[in-house]
Amino acid sequence: MSKPVNQKVTIADIARELNLTGATVSRALNNRKGTSEDTRKLVQAAAARMNYHRDRIAYSLRAGRTNIIGVIIPSAEINFFGSVIHGIENMANKHGYNVLIYQSNEQPEFEQKGITTFLGTRVDGILASIAKETTNFKHYLEIKERGLPLVFFDRANDTLNIPCVVVDDFKGAYYATEHLVHQGYRRIAHIAGQQHLKIFRDRLEGYKAALTANNLPVDDSLIFNGNVSIEAGRQAISHFLTQATPPDAVFAVEDFSALGAIKELKDRQISIPEDFGVVGFANEAFGEHITPSLSSIDQQTVQMGKEAFKLLLELIEEGGEPVKHNTKSRIILEPVPVFRQSSQRK
Amino acid sequence: MSKPVNQKVTIADIARELNLTGATVSRALNNRKGTSEDTRKLVQAAAARMNYHRDRIAYSLRAGRTNIIGVIIPSAEINFFGSVIHGIENMANKHGYNVLIYQSNEQPEFEQKGITTFLGTRVDGILASIAKETTNFKHYLEIKERGLPLVFFDRANDTLNIPCVVVDDFKGAYYATEHLVHQGYRRIAHIAGQQHLKIFRDRLEGYKAALTANNLPVDDSLIFNGNVSIEAGRQAISHFLTQATPPDAVFAVEDFSALGAIKELKDRQISIPEDFGVVGFANEAFGEHITPSLSSIDQQTVQMGKEAFKLLLELIEEGGEPVKHNTKSRIILEPVPVFRQSSQRK
DNA sequence: CTGAAAGCGCTAACAG
């Protein structure tokens, strides 16, 4: 208003105003030692008055750091990732970082492209959740080779030796299954996910372990191999109910298959949880609103985002030793059971 | 691997390699005129071989543009915004832009801070959805004064004369209400939202207009002033059912109050949709999974993101005339009715 | 067609 549009105030402007030189102004603004109290105040006052803001682009070019991190997610439309982003951004913000988003749309080519632009933008580090279709990881290895900090969250890869933050799928599945046991169910089935994904394998293992630990047999005929969808849940139930001695409960690999199971059970007038117990995984938003409300395992999404950023920040601040983080830790979050109506007989 | 870690290939490197000068290399890389076909090929081959990628920071400093846009949202955890971000990012990506996210967490101070960092980062434009708590808009006006393109989406403000992309709330409410009329309901109530928010006022108006257009009286005792929550929906139903001639349907200002209404009706053994119709607004994910499934009005979230980016891009490309976009248009998206069980008597 | 030089805005080294 008072000032011509589009005018950016620079250090040079302040220097001119105060008959100083850019260097001094810069020092004063950044509270570097070697500036008199007086000039410092003078400069800072002028900066405030003139509405000066440091140009981060120029700063970045000079400093070799941008205070920006890049985040690659499959899709912002997926609830889960929105929630993780929430955690990441809030934590990043607290530490003076900004967050650049890139969606892979589950495709490796986009992942590749995202990484390329991130490198060009000189982000200080990258957080990523691997696309479902990705089988070749060389673009991720390139980040590592460049010495740019990289942390996976949720969808990680064991073989690459890259730090990550994940939820303990095994334990979550174990909790879910054991809970069904404690509720008195005796033939507990599992709707499994695609076994080429580690998270789904882990859940299957957790399921088996819980049965074994509770002296129940692991019966392969009670394991339905589906994908992750409502339809798979329906199919699983239809399949199980053809058996001579059908199960009386099911632990589904995630909430959508659990939802399908519930729909199918209701269609068949089988009452939940009295005659059939259901537990899902992920704690999707719809779970608490359906009837019966769905028992599930919460994946600590916001916490995951926060932890992922904190781990990345450590790597960034370690700096210098780019190869060091090869052996850096995995952070494994504790899953939180949320048991609602679908599995509680009493 | 083959190359020392952390090494970035610059134009100077290529120039040295080819016994050329940086200027020539730059021209060749960017296909500027004034370079022989031969050198151009030579340079581009070398660039590819050496795995050169233009440093966007340096480019930005020079060019005065970053190809980054800033997006301010209340929270990435809210589904709606995740979905809009999805639309924004995909469209931005297509046009060579990256997306920086900033969450206001519904607080004006954070909005302010986000804008400040965005200005410092010299983003080429800003997309924003206003925080609920914001009543003073001077930080937004500052963007405008600086001549930086700004577009609001969803939560806009009429008085500021800033371009925006919104859904037609009036029309959506009109559709919802008229649909109930067509289904044969005759006393149609409304659960209203906080009236200091324009979107909620518009929905109330749409509701009234549809009644009037269909020769039904507008009865203030059928308008419940709540906030937006499950609890408000329950309260509304409880309130309505104490009346001498209670309503036989309700249009709720959004899905959570509709959900509350459904829960309360079910608790009271009132059958939906036979004895009572319910329509919400927003088409939240849970709507299709609850029983009965919820009729609602879809807000075209992904489309909204895409349109918002496109409008912003126009403003960016107009460039130069910073004040011009004062009078720029509003884009009003058509709401899409999604009628499910909760309102369809047949 | 190519080179030399300057500058985007900032800060760090080195002088004074």
Add this chain to the structure above:
DNA sequence: CTGTTAGCGCTTTCAG
């Protein structure tokens, strides 16, 4: 304590 100089990597004059 302050000024001068130089350079981050890039592009764009202006000369040759």
